[in-house]
Amino acid sequence: MVQYRYLGNSGLKISEITLGNWVTHASQVSDDAAIATVQAALDAGITTFDTADVYANTAAESVLGRALAGQRREGLEIFTKVYFPVGPKGPNDTGLSRKHIFESINGSLRRLGTDYVELYQAHRYDHETPLEETMQAFADVVRQGKALYIGVSEWTAEQLREGHALAQQLGFQLISNQPQYSMLWRVIEGKVVPTSEELGISQIVWSPMAQGVLSGKYLPGRPVPAGSRATDEKSGAHFIEKFLRDEVLEAVQRLAPIAAEVGLTLPQLAIAWVLQNPNIAAALVGASRPEQLADTVKASGVTLDAGTLAAIDAALGEVVYSDPEDTYTVSPARRLA
Template identity: 80%
Template sequence: MVNHRYLGSSGLKVSEITYGNWVTHASQVGNDAAIKTVHRALDLGITSFDTADAYANTAAESVLGEALRGQRRESLEIFTKVYWPTGPKGPNDTGLSRKHIFESINGSLQRLGTDYVELYQAHRYDYETPLEETMQAFADVVRQGKALYIGVSEWTAEQLRAGAALAKELKFQLVSNQPQYSALWRVIEGKVVPTSQELGISQIVWSPMAQGVLTGKYLPGQPVPAGSRATDEAGGARFIQDFLRDEVLTAVQKLKPIAEQAGITVPQLAIAWVLHNPNVSAALVGASRPEQLDDTVKASGIVLDDDTKAAIDEALAPVAVTDVEETYSVSPKTRVV
């Protein structure tokens, strides 16, 4: 079964393997398969589920809501997000304005079939809306009982500090950040993680397996496997391209003997590596088939010894991205419509 960790400095516990439905639901797989996969996640002990209004232009939330229907609500932790364009994508259908936040939370709750979510997240930083307006809206969402906690995604260290200060002033908790993080993408380690630790904010990391590259299934000099994320023109393919260079794939192949020595699979090794970071509360995993989860959830509770972790770092050091400046280029300077 899956272990649980506290989210930031709050009293909320989340499953350290959290199910995310970006790319897959209402996009890469059909609804029946998606629902079966969610049910398998529940059977395996996953209690936390992450989605966003922008995934499949709101359809992914509806699929997750249907999949969770009939479950004991109090036994779940449901996360969703706001920022990216949704609906007809008009001038106010995006960003973190008070208008968009309130319209988005109401829509998300309806699609998810719930009165509240445990965690409501700013999907990016909005440079066009005063931070004070955004944080006041989030405070009101919490006070209205529509969200229990507030988090963000891909905010810089400075943005986290400013947001946390306003949250404290408005008497609610900013508990989490959701960045990309893996043994190949380590840009948060320089500034975001130390700042988060100081502020009582933890990470819910996406792409802990680097879009599947850290499973070892992509081979240097070989065509990508049929049906893999690299072939998904609906969205998955464009996110994985930077990891498909031969030098990256060659380095990843060095993980296989390391995993074998540790008695685990390469995907388990990749997830255990991110969970080794004490500032990480959860690793987001997705699946297009229920059986894929059977392997990845076994990463929960795995403790990598120092020699194993050093071997991973040595194998990937030539290709791992560590530049903290990458954290400053994620949120668009202007809203996307």
């Protein structure tokens, strides 16, 4: 069964493997398959579910709400996010203004079929709205009982520090950040993680398998598999492009004997690796079929010794990307609508 970790400097425990529905619900899979996958997650001990209003332009939240209907609400941790354009994408249908935050949380709760979410996250940093306005709106969302905690996604170390200070002044907790992180993509290690450790902020990391590249199914010198994420523009194909170089794919193949040595599959090794970092509260995983989760959850509770971690670093060598400056380019300079 999946193990649990505290989220940031709070008393909230979450499942260290968390089910996300970015490119699956209301997109890649039918609603029936999505509901079956959520049930499989619950059966495996996953109690934490992550979504966002922008996923499938709000439809993914609705599917998750239906999938969780009838479950004991107190036994779940439901996360969602706000920032990106939704609905008809008018001038106020995006960003972190007070107007958009309140309209978004109300819409998300309605679609999810719940009175509150455990974690409400700023999906990106909004350079066009004063941070004070954003954090005051989040404080009011918490005081109204619509969210228990506040998190962010892909914020820089400096943005985390400023947001944390304002949250303290306003009387609520900023407890999490949701960045991309994997064996291949380690840009948060230089600045974001040390700052987060100081502030009591955890990482909930997305793409721990580097968009599927760390599964080993993409082979050097070969066409990408038909029907894979790399062929589907709606499923984030542009996110995987940076990993599809032959030198990266060759390095990933060198991980296979290391995984075998410790009795893991390549996907399990990838997820177990991110969970070795004590600042990581959870690895976000997706699944299009229920049976995928039975394999994935075996990464929970795995300890990789120093020799294994060193072997992974040696196998990947120079293909690892770790420039902390990349964290400064993720949030758009201007809103997208």
